[in-house]
Amino acid sequence: MAVSREPAPTLTRWNRFDTSWTLGLFGTAVGAGILFLPMNAGLGGLWPLLIATVLIWPMTYFSHRALSRMVVASPNPDQDITGVVRDYFGETAGRVVTVLYFLAIFPIVLIYGVGITNTVESLMVNQLGMDPWPRWLLAGVLVLAMSAVMVAGKSVMLVVTQWLVYPLIAVLVAVTLLLIPRWSLEGFGGIPAPGDFAMSLWLMIPVLVFAFNHSPAISQFSVSLRERYGDGAVQKSASILRITATLLVVFTMCFVWSCVLALGPEGLQEAKDANLPVLSHLANVMGLPLIAWLGPAVAVTAIVSSFFGHWLGAAEGANAIVRTMVDPQRRRISDRSLQIGVSVFLILTTWLAGVINPSILALIESIAGPVIAIILYLMPMYAIHKVPALARFRGTASNVFVVIAGIVAVAGILLSFFR
Incomplete structure (x- = not known):
């Protein structure tokens, strides 16, 4: 069935389709990364956090715009990002990137299995006064x-995400404001030495990359825009991503600053050691009844909304690995069987992670962070530089900025291994 495309004049008008994807991308990013961001960001000190606040909007917008351009500018309108990469770089390189793409997203799905289990268990014990369920059952x-x-389909996911994101934004704002009376600069000290300042900022960048990352949904987002807007998809994707980045930075960084100033260095370290989202920790230690209930509500909503977008990317990567390496002729495994198999694999591994309960921040820093930085920051810039179909996007200062940010993020992650 042919897919209808809106005429070019409608590109200037915002519509429900655009809003739906804006909220979907926002929901993908607002998850465990943001709920754990205050710990790493705040422990680095206030001055590095201030610089990071200035840098994160251009880092988020320009990197995701470049990744989307790789897909929407492809001459093959039927390809998602895994197919586009094979077209651009060849079969062998395409397979390598497909595996990396899966490895960038799959650990994050596992992180949400851990995060949702810990958050609900904390809610049961500390707010509801219940005996916790066996961890295997709760997870x-x-x-x-x-x-x-997710099994119900992408359209259902987008509807559920919209219902989740609106109250999530409202409660994030409420928590940010409620914490203001608790703000204190005690324990943060003065301006750090230049070396300490640079090191703190450097180590903070990888967590910021992860916290604002919505790349798992970018491929399906770009395919949907290409189907709906045709040649205007490049312009429309930039518009949607600009608004998404703005919403993320405004709501998230205000929330981060409020949490950091309210908890102080000691409280942030306690939350990190407990392997809990910052809001669950706030609910346990602040003694404010409203925070006690809003905190877990925000944590659960944020994790669930972000889980959806990352499931999309992980399933996309897993499907591509099977189709390119196991059954490229599509003779042994039907599309339906593959979809069921990938869903079962994701469910079982996420459940297992929730039972084992590994350190979430360790997973972010050691596995998800470096691969995300390569896929999101460096691969699109290399493609723009090398692929003729993307030549029109060359020669801009934003490209240089994204490359530098990507190198700094990867180097920061490698540095953390040796500290």
Whole structure:
């Protein structure tokens, strides 16, 4: 069935389709990265956090715009990012990038299995006064509930995400304002030495990259825009991504600053050691009844909304690995069987992660961070520099900025391994 495309004049008008994807991308980014961001960002000190606040909007917008351009500018309108990469770089390089793409996203799906289990367990014990369920049972119920939305289809996921994101934004604002009376600069000290300042900022960048990352949904977002807007998809994707980045920076960084100033260095370290989202820790230690309930509500909503977008990317990567390396002729595994197999694999591994309970920040720093930085920051810039179909995007200062940011992020992650 042919897909209808809106005529070019409608590109100037914002519509429900654009809003739906803006909220979907926002929801993808507002997850465990943001709920754990205050710990790493705040422990680095206030001055590095201030510089990071200035840098994160251009880092987020320009990098995701470049990744989207790789897909929407492809001469083959039927390809998602895994197919586009094979077209651009060849079969062998395409397979390598497909594996990296999967490795950039799959650990984050596991992170949400851990995050949702810890958050709900903390809610049961500290707010509801219940005895916790066996961890294997609690993780299983929660992972199955989140996965059911994805199995139902992308359209269902977008509807559920919209219903989640609006209250999520409202409660984030409420928590940010409620913490203001608790703000204090005690414990943060003065201006750090230049070496300490640079090191703190350097180590903060990888966590920022992860916290604002919505690349797992960029491929399907770009395919949808290409189907709807045709040649105008490049312009429309830039518009949607600009608004998404703005919403993320405004709501997220205000929330981060409020949490950092309210908890102080000691409180942030306690939350990090407990492997809890910052809001669950706030609910346990602040003694404010409203925070006690809003904190876990925000944490659960943020994790669920972000889980959806990352499931899309992980499933896309897993499907591509099977199709390119296991059954390229599509003779042994039907599309339906593959979809069921990938869903079962994601459900079981996410449930297992929730039971084992590895350190979330360690997963972010050691696995997700470096691959995300390569896929999101460096690969699109290399493609723009090398691929003729992307030549029109060359020669801009934003490209240089993204390359530098990507190198700094990867180097910061490597540095953390040796510290």
